[in-house]
Amino acid sequence: MxxxxxxxxxxxxxxxxxxxxxxxxxxxxxxxxxxxxxxxxxxxxxxxxxxxxxxxxxxxxxxxxxxxxxxxxxxxxxxxxxxxxxxxxxxxxxxxxxxxAVESSPVNMIGAFDMMAAMVENQKMVETAFRSGKGVAWGNQAGCLFCAVARFFRPGYLNNLVSAWIPALNGVVEKLQRGARVADVGCGHGVSTMLMAKAFPNSTFIGYDFHEGSIAEANAHARAHGVTGNLRFEVGLAKDYPARDLDLVTFFDCLHDMGDPHGAAAHVRKSLKPDGTWMVVEPMAQDTVEANLNPVGRLYYSASTMICVPTSLAQEERTALGAQAGESKLKDVIRSGGFGSVRVATSTPFNMVLEATA
Known part of the structure; x- marks a missing residue:
């Protein structure tokens, strides 16, 4: 200088x-x-x-x-x-x-430290991808990432999913109490699926994920926690999972990771009953970069660089929405699947919960 x-x-x-x-x-x-x-x-x-x-x-x-x-x-x-x-x-x-120390705390952040370690382990693969423009497949990422992601999201799901997020959806609690058919797509280790299955024993739940290792872990967790009567896990893609006539489909923190979220949206619409609901939980983000330049945005942009964008770029279509896609872009993707009504049902400092219906 x-x-x-x-x-x-x-x-x-x-x-x-x-x-x-x-x-x-x-x-x-x-x-x-x-x-x-x-x-x-x-x-x-x-x-x-x-x-x-x-x-x-x-x-x-x-x-x-x-x-x-x-x-x-x-x-x-x-x-x-x-x-x-x-x-x-x-x-x-x-x-x-x-x-x-408090596992059930809504602000337990131990999983975030595990994710940081996984991001460091991912560095060489993502660095290579910067040069090539190719992706890093989910199954090829750091070995501890899958458990870290499950642990990171668990406190939010445990403290919000059944008590706040589902009740914010129009008429869904009543359907689940009577007995509904639900698919939890991109379920990972199945934390969200098991929480719903426990809370609504009259309904049936299928957890789908394209990562075989995660489905194996989800099945093991379900057996360990005794949640098997109204729940099962299967390997399946967001664009072609086999379940039909569903009352509710849920996507927890995964739509932005998909290579073809538009294709996933279209498949969800086909799999739902005419009066069915799609609940999409995504990281909290505004629609502009400048509005996301804050501590939460800093964390999510970093994770998106090291995990989310590489994952999407390793799949078909390579849309790469990123973890800070924002409300407007997410709504556009959801509407592209044939949904007429999309709204933010509720939110937290870390999440937005979108409800989509015909």
Whole structure:
């Protein structure tokens, strides 16, 4: 950089930006530490037993004190744990416990750290795709991605799907209570499908996904949780799954990943009864880039670059909507399948729930 250009920078802005980068790097460095804390049950122990010194945590966990001391200090420096200098004890405040230790919490974010690790593992494949323009097939992505995605979305589904999202749809709760036929397309490990099957035992549910490994995991989870009477999982594509005369079709955080979402929309319309409903849950996004330049958009654009766009570009049609497609573009895709009415039924800071009917 020549001297004339160096003289033009604003030192205050530069220092502010360096401060931001230090925070970003600290967050990135925390990814493996958070995952260790989760895997080894350290957050759970601190949540259950309260403040502990490194020696006390070593005694309770059986892990090496020296490693624990460094891990605890790093967590306190990140404000993930609290530290009492008088007692030398570390604790997990209740607010942080909601993020790291309480599995049923609506803001449990452990799955997000697993996703960050998967994105790093994806780097070489996606970097190659930048050069070639080709995609990275879902089944070829990082090995831990599928479990991470299921874990990341589970808190939102657990706390919203049955209590808020389905009731926001016109007349759907009543149909499910009486007994309806439902297909959950792009079901992954089947978290959403099982939640619905448990809540509405009079209805029957079929979970479809094109990834055989995910369907195997979904079937295993259903057996483990005893949810098999009104539920089954099958390998199937969004454009040609065999179920017909459906009362409800659900797509959870998957339409934007599809190579041919227009074809999927047309197939959904054909598979529904005339009075059936299509529920599409997608990441929250506005219709312009500038409106999405915020913390949620930052997370979703990054995940879209590393996961969603490569997945779509590996399929037919290669539409690549991306995780921040926005309401207008999503509605256009849904209407292209023959749906006359499309509306945002409800939303959260992380999701929009679209309802489509004939």
């Amino acid at each position: 020549d001297a004339s250009k160096q003289d033009k920078f604003n030192e205050e802005k530069l220092n502010s930006f360096i401060g931001q980068l230090l925070s970003d790097l600290g967050g990135a460095a925390s990814v493996p530490l958070v995952r260790i804390g989760d895997t080894l049950g350290l957050y759970r122990l601190l949540h259950e037993k309260g403040p502990m010194t490194p020696a006390a945590l070593a005694g309770a966990s059986g892990y090496h004190e020296r490693y624990l001391r460094e891990w605890l200090s790093a967590q306190a420096a990140s404000n993930y744990l609290a530290y009492d200098g008088k007692t030398g004890a570390f604790s997990l405040p209740p607010e942080q416990a909601m993020v790291f």
